[in-house]
Every structure is written in structure tokens, then in C-alpha cells.
Amino acid sequence: MQPTADFDPARLARSLLRRSRQGALATLMAGSGDPYCSLVNLASHPDGSPILLISRLALHTRNILADARVSLMLDERAEGDPLEGARIMLGGQAEEVTEAERELVRRRYLAAQPSAEAFVEFKDFSFFVIRPHGAHLVAGFGRIVDLTPAQLLTDLSGADALLEAEGGAVAHMNEDHRDAMNLYATRLLGAESADWLCTGCDPEGMDLQAGRDTLRLTFPDRVSNGTELRKMLVRLAGEARAKV
Template sequence: MQPPPDFNASRLARSLLRRSRQGALATLMVGSGDPYCSLVNVASHADASPILLISRLALHTKNIIGDSRVSLMLDERAAGDPLEGARIMLAGRAEEATGDQSALLRRRYLNAHPSAEGFVEFKDFSFFRIAPSGAHLVAGFGRIVDLKPGQFLTDISDAEALLEAEPGAIQHMNEDHREAMNLYATKLLGADSADWTCTGCDPDGIDMQVDGKTLRLDFPERVTSGMALRKMLVRLAGEARAKD
């Protein structure tokens, strides 16, 4: 059965990748090759690929070092029967980050999981990024789709200026524009009023969270620089205020 024409599989897949904070990680056991599944915390790279902070003492990390092939199951954690909610199974290879890449993954992960500050410096912990080879999205009857990476990852090849501006933009929004963040959440996304904070910016949108709840605000068009991001956020704040 083909999905209905109004179903945007790529957008839903990206939303799940951006909003998810936990997932089930499947690895292959060293020696036997048997499947092994574990619960992990996740964040998203600027391109939406998953970021992990895992210990070399953990069995799943030992498995990854032996064979980098993994799969990651993410779901929207909807109330009621979990099988009625959307979920995505992403397949790929887990790659350990080094140098500047490790610094980028660290920043984005800690924005999503500030409590990890307490152990991120432990010598046995490292950041890994899952480089996807594909994904299987299940979003209800007639909404089951296989996706290639280009259909759910965000193109950041032209967004170097935006990525450089991202840390300052997040700090500025969280320190000086909490009112705007709450407007985005309540007026544009229909969420409850709360002390929403920004955890990430990318060409396609911004990520927000509060008390374990996460939101994704998609932009109406791509932005690739700090100036374009500022203009977009001002525009969206105006649209949100106009809804009062």
C-alpha cells in the first residue's frame, strides 16, 4: 500500500531524529555475532544523524569497536499504545569522533543532556556518531516507508557560517529571548507554556526542550548563516505574536 499523498515521510523521520533523547541501540556481539540491544541516550548532529556518549566499559561499545554496524530504534513516546505512534529504525555504522568533530558532538550532546557534564570527562567515555545507511519509518497503517540518508538527513554542505554562529545564537536565545521561545512553542507548535530552551539550530529548524519534553520548529525555508537565522527567528516571533 502506498502512503497517502499528504504524508511527508522525510519530515517525520527528521523530526524523530531531532526530538528523540533515548533509543534502543542494537549491536553485534564480539565473537558470536549475536544481536545485542541496549538503551542509550541520544542527541542529534547538525545533519540530524544520532550522537552517542558511551563508555568503553559498556558491552555495546566493545561490540561497536569490533564491528561498527548498528541499528537504532527511536519512537515518539506517545501516550497510550506505543505501537500506534511513529517510530524509526535507523541502520548505519557508529564512528568514534576525534579532534574538532568530537568538540562539535560534545557541544550538541551536552545541550540535549546537560546532566552528562558530570561524567563527560571520564577517560572511558567517547562520542560516537551513527553514519546512516538507511532508515525504516513506521507511522501507522499505510505509512510505512524505507528512506535513504538523503531523504532524512539535513544538508549542511553550505551552512558552515550557520554552524559557526550556532553556539552564540543558542546562548543569545536562551539568555535574552525566552519569551520568544515560549511563543514558538505555544503559538506555532501548540505546546504548553513553559520555560523552553533552545538546544540546537540547523538549516532546517531549531530544537527546543524543557523537563524532558522536546519540540522541533521547522523553518519555512532553509537558512545557512547567522544573519539569516536571526532574520528567520524574528520573522517567526512576529508570526507567533500575530496569533494572539
């Protein structure tokens, strides 16, 4: 089925990737190849790929180490009939994070899953990133679409300076600009007032979280460094204050 004229499947899928904090992970049983499904917590890489922190004692991790092919189901967790909400099924490879990328991945995962601080340094736990080969989006009648990785993920080319500045920018927003984040959430995204925190920034937007609630603030223009990010956040704060 093809999307209707008012439906942007790539935008919805990217938002779901960024906002999801839990998902159903399907792996292949080592030896038999039978499907195995488990519930996992997750966060998102700057490019949108799902990040997992999983133990080698867990069956799903042992399955991944034997065969890295996985699928991951994410949904909106909408009230009422869950089948009326949007959901995506990603298929891809689960790759263990290299030492060079561990600090970035660790920071983003703990921002989204702060309770993991209690076990993140346990020797049996490791970070994995799911590299999607594609996704199947179901968002209602006439809104069933297959998506490519290019439609799902954020292009990080030319954004090295932004990734280097991200940790400091997130800390600065959370320490000094909670009022601005509440404005983004309430006036730009229509959410309820809460103690909104920034959990990550990337060239296309900012991720916000208050308890179990998550939001995606999409930037009107791409940013690629800390200066552009600061200017964008000031601009959006001004737009939020001007909106009644």
C-alpha cells in the first residue's frame, strides 16, 4: 500500500526510532535457528540506530554472538488498542560497539536509561548497535510502507564537530536551560509541562525526556557544529516564547 498525501513515513519512522525506550528484540537461537523474542531497553545513536546494553549471560546476547541478524519491533505505546498506533519493524545486524565509540554510546544510553548506571560497568555487559538493513512501517489504513536505511537514519557526514560538542551541550541545557526545554515541549510540541531533560542532539533535532515520556524536537534546518546548535536552540526558544 502507498502512503496518503498528508503522510510522511520517513519522518514518523525517524521519530519512533528517537523516542522509543523499549522494544521487542528477535534473535535466532544458536544451533536450531528458531526465533527468540525478548524485551529490551534501548536508546539511539546520533544517526538514529538503536543502542542496546545487554549481558553475555542473556540468551539473546548469546544468539547475537552466534548470528548477528536481528529484528526489532518499536511502537508508539498509544492508549487504547495498541494496533491503532504506529509501529516499525527493523531488520539488521547487531554490532558490538568498538572502544573508540564506547564513550559516545555510553553517554547517550545512560541519558535515556539512567537506571543502567547501576550495572553499566559490569564485565558481562556490552553495548551493541543495531545497523538497520530496512524497516516496515505500519501506521494505519493506507499507511504501510517499507523504508530504506537512508530514509531511517540521519546522515552524520560533516557533523564531527557537533558530535564532539554534544556532551557539553546536553549538560549545559540540563543544568542551565530547563525553562527553554519546557518551552520546546509545551509550546512547540504540545506536551504537558514537566521536568524535561535533553538526552541527545544530532544534526536533525533534539531528544527530550521526562520520566517515561519522550519527545522529538525536529530542527527546521540541519546543524553541524556547536555554534550552529546554539543558534538553533536560541531561535527555537524565541519561537516558543512568541507562541501563545
